[in-house]
Amino acid sequence: MKNVVLGMLLLIVTFSTQAQEKKNKNAKYTIEVNGNCEQCQRRIQKAAYSVTGVKSAIWNAETHQLSLILNEEKSSLLDVKNAIAKAGHDADDEKATKEAYEKLPNCCLYERK
Secondary structure: OHHHHHHHHHHHHHHHHHHOOOOOOOEEEEEEEOOOOHHHHHHHHHHHHOOOOEEEEEEEOOOOEEEEEEOOOOOOHHHHHHHHHHOOOOEOOEOOOHHHHHOOOHHHOOOOO
8 A cells, every 4th residue: 555655656757847847058049129220129139138048149230030048947938038129129020019119219210110
């Protein structure tokens, strides 16, 4: 009887640890972020770095690609996209509000899709 209870307990612990998803401390992502110039670059990277867990954020003005290294134990990719959208830039499927977009300087007003 003792062995059966011990075996059941071991089985429950095994399944519960497998059910927990392990978060990546150095997850790499590349997302599209709309912008035009170096001023956009500074704003986009600053917004990304404002999110806890972002280790690296490099935006390329020519390709409109933001390369990220993110600690998923501290935040998610959606958190980063939301911060960038709040700064006025569309990040993949997360769109900036009309108000945030209109606050951008004239040189930073990109063509919205």
